[in-house]
Amino acid sequence: MNSTKETIKKAAINLFYKKSYFATAMSNIALDSSIRKASIYHHYASKEDILYDILMTTMKELTIYIETCLEGVENIENRMRAAVRAHVKFHCDRQKEVLISDSELRGLTANNYKSFVAQRDAYEKIFQDMIIQGMDQGYFAAGDAKVISYAILTMCTAVAHWFNPKGRLSGNQISNIYEELVVTRLLRESLPLHSFENSVLEEE
Amino acid sequence: MNSTKETIKKAAINLFYKKSYFATAMSNIALDSSIRKASIYHHYASKEDILYDILMTTMKELTIYIETCLEGVENIENRMRAAVRAHVKFHCDRQKEVLISDSELRGLTANNYKSFVAQRDAYEKIFQDMIIQGMDQGYFAAGDAKVISYAILTMCTAVAHWFNPKGRLSGNQISNIYEELVVTRLLRESLPLHSFENSVLEEE
DNA sequence: GTCTATAGCGAGATAGAC
DNA sequence: GTCTATCTCGCTATAGAC
Numbered sequence A, B: 001m002n003s004t005k006e007t008i009k010k011a012a013i014n015l016f017y018k019k020s021y022f023a024t025a026m027s028n029i030a031l032d033s034s035i036r037k038a039s040i041y042h043h044y045a046s047k048e049d050i051l052y053d054i055l056m057t058t059m060k061e062l063t064i065y066i067e068t069c070l071e072g073v074e075n076i077e078n079r080m081r082a083a084v085r086a087h088v089k090f091h092c093d094r095q096k097e098v099l100i101s102d103s104e105l106r107g108l109t110a111n112n113y114k115s116f117v118a119q120r121d122a123y124e125k126i127f128q129d130m131i132i133q134g135m136d137q138g139y140f141a142a143g144d145a146k147v148i149s150y151a152i153l154t155m156c157t158a159v160a161h162w163f164n165p166k167g168r169l170s171g172n173q174i175s176n177i178y179e180e181l182v183v184t185r186l187l188r189e190s191l192p193l194h195s196f197e198n199s200v201l202e203e204e
Numbered sequence C: 001g002t003c004t005a006t007a008g009c010g011a012g013a014t015a016g017a018c
Numbered sequence D: 001g002t003c004t005a006t007c008t009c010g011c012t013a014t015a016g017a018c
Helices: A003-019 A026-033 A037-043 A047-070 A078-091 A097-104 A110-136 A145-157 A173-185 A193-203 B005-021 B026-033 B039-041 B046-071 B076-093 B095-103 B112-138 B145-157 B172-187 B193-203
Strands: none
Touching: A003 A037, A003 A047, A003 A145, A026 A078, A037 B145, A047 A078, A047 A097, A047 A110, A047 B193, A078 A097, A078 A145, A078 A173, A097 A110, A097 B095, A110 A145, A145 B145, A145 B172, A173 B172, B005 B039, B005 B046, B005 B095, B026 B039, B026 B046, B046 B076, B046 B095, B046 B112, B046 B172, B076 B095, B076 B112, B076 B145, B076 B172, B095 B193, B112 B193
């Protein structure tokens, strides 16, 4: 891809993240790209076209990333661990783009919206299938698979809302915590409260 | 509150939810309220003033609601159960307003933004304090309290993103599922995988 | 491939009659 | 308290020179 187009896209990502899509003007993007706003139309057909490019490539990259991280991982628990790690890591590394993906879909017209949602649904199905498979095989505790998959996906996606690159925890550390929370807590049957209390008291 | 003001507010909630704050024009709100757009300015000083009213009253009502639900509940596990139930129920019942609260804060100028965030932080502290207290007392499994509180709050808040009032599950049913997920799974130490596998196989 | 200039439109907000 | 009329501004997008 042409370097000017990349510059425009990066400027748009920063502005859509900071000000929102509708509050961002083409002139803002032009200013941050050090060109005139008319020049943007040589690279993108419209403002929506920029948004669609951001949303679609981010979702495709996320899908490719998770598929790469799952390659060769065999056991369902390990697959789930790898998937959660990958999802959370991506949402730390690509914070701005995924937040735009989460809140600016209303900027897409019908056809673009449909394409994006199809891509997103295909991605989410990777998680849903693993959760159902894990439950069927008895590796994960029984429960409403649909709701549990929403709970897991939304919880992991929301990391992008609170992650601070300069904060106490790195993306890798947060991925570790979430991997444990999801796979050894959310997807497992827990100890009865009394038994848990005892085990903790023993340790301390 | 005056009934015209209520009508304007409700129209704005629907439009901000459907189209986003910045994509909604005062003329859209006027049309849906069956008045002229100039008349809106008798009730609200500006477009931002409408947004601020929606955000702030919703957050205050959420706080009052959870405090009411926690009244007289003594045990920390029961308090957490009541809090999760209340949070999820409110996010099903007031889906539109809470989604606006989640994504339109960029429409607020500095002072309004600060007021809202202070209110929201106070609300979130209710959860964080309970989680820390429960961990200290050994009722909840040890872990990074900050991250776990984010995980719980974002997961429960995100119900507003996928809840469908006409869907398979009612707000009460989802509240039940989340209460269990949070209190008996996320906040507990889980059984080791082998032990869990056995117990499931016995049941089937 | 970038520019200047501008078309065409609709935005938020205000003035002042009733 | 609601209206009509309008101000002023900035928006997306296009035309056409270089």
